[in-house]
Amino acid sequence: MKAPTLLPLDKDKHFGRLVIIFVSVGFIAIFAAGLAAAFAVQRNGEHTAWLIHTYDVERAIGRVDSAVQSMRFARRGYLLDRRPAIREDYAEARGDLQRAIDRVAELTRDNAMQQRLIPQVRALAREMDAMLLFTMAEADAGRMTGIGRRAGDAGSADVSSRIQKATAAMLAEEQRLLGQRVRAQQSSITLFYWALGLGGILLFFVAIGSVATIRHYTSGLMRSRNQLRVLNEDLEGAVRVRTIDLQRANDEIQRFAYIVSHDLRSPLVNVMGFTAELDAATHSLRALIDRAEAEAPAIVTEEARLAAREDLPEAIGFIRTSTQKMDRLINAILRLSREGRRTIAPETLDMVGMFQGVADTLRHRTEEVGATIRIADDLPPMVSDRLAVEQIASNLVENAVKYLRRDRPGIIEVTGQRRGLRVLYQIKDNGRGIDPKDHERVFDLFRRSGEQDQPGEGIGLAHVRALAYRLGGTITVASQLGEGAVFEVNLPAVFAGAGEKDR
């Protein structure tokens, strides 16, 4: 038989584990890339917020500068044209400056360097404010001279330029930070793209790997399926071949038994036939002796008379009984061999009815010996060959009746149970029992056990066992000498071998 090989299971398992590891690694990598991208996006958001912050700071610083300029313009304007509206402008610009400085201070609270510059700017702003207010108050008092104004101008210009220097330093610091932050943002964007690209590449490879694996697996599965189908067909073929082999062996035995029994019968026909011829010849011989004795007693010897009247008839008698017995034995073998060749026809059997029928046919015998047959009314039914089961049942019950003890009333009980797919029937008697050493022997052909006071050839139980085997069952006996016997038949509840055993 051709035996296609499947993928070795071990290798398969190893491969499967490897695939799972690779795919998991791939997906973890993709997940990591996704995380990195998310992280990069989040970082980018932070950086953007910081950029905006930087611009805010720059704008606030710009407002400081412009407020300083507005204060100076307002003062100069006031000196030229002392209108209260201009004075109000100044106050407004002064407030603006204050607010702008506060704003810057607030925005740059996290920056130590900027914080260091803030008090300086505040001091300068106060100084300039004082200086400007002083010149305006001088002007109000009418003491403002051209020199004083110029001196005031120069002083305020100096202070404002110092303020501008400070704010320029702050701006420079912010510019530095801006540059840093832009670079950081760029790097986070680069990281994002890298992560995205790497993720994409990983995804690509995992996808290719997955598809390849699936294809590999699918083709492996297809191959396995085809192999399985081939195996399956092969298996059926193998079973068929074995069945045919078994069938052939069985047929061979049957044929052997059949031929042997026939070929044994053939010489027996001669033995019987010529014995009859001898017998016939003896009759004429005896008649001759009788006549000789009557007419010429002198010629009849004692030997001749004995031979004709006793020896010959006795020898012929023994030959006859022996050949008759041999004929019965051969017929028994023949019957067994025929039983094996008979086609089994399974049908549903009512076992209570069947045993009842057997008991009825034995009624005459049981009444004669005073025996009772009790049949349980819960015997499980079965699907099997009626004739074979009937022969098993009748043989066992008949045996039970046959070998009862005469010193006590015979009781024969038939019980049965279903055990899964099997059915068990017990035939129990209180008869003479069977010596345990003969338990196997009683099932052999032509073998009997115990006192040979009953007619029989030792065929019944051999026949029963052959039938039980044929039906896919077994038979066992449990018994002690003098204490009755229990024969248990174990048969399949549904005969299943019909298609295989029969042609």
Next chain:
Amino acid sequence: MNGQQPVNIVMIEDDEGHARLIEKNIRRAGISNAIRHFVDGTSALKYLYEDSSGPALNGPALILLDLNLPDMSGTDILAKIKGEGPLKRTPVVVLTTTDDKIEIQRCYDLGCNVYITKPVNYESFADAIKQLGLFLSVIQVPDLDSD
């Protein structure tokens, strides 16, 4: 029986003892026709079909056939005789030890005229042969030439 052409009895039986017993009983039954005895199928077929005194070429016959022969199966011989050919109307009596129903049916299907089981019980055996004798005395062997 046909006066001009006495029926020859052709006995195909491998067991000499059986043959002798059969012959004895036939004679006892009062039948005096010639008996030709063959112990194997080959020589019997040769005689049946080719011998100048054989039934195919010369006169009617009755065939006594045993099924268990050393060289071929008796049923094959039966099939050959009862198949196409000059002997298909020749009566054939199968006389054998087999009492298997299937075997008997097969022989009748093949065209055997009478099937007799050789009983081990000699009285029944002798009876059977006597019956055969009666049978031989009443059968009308057809004149093959006029057919």
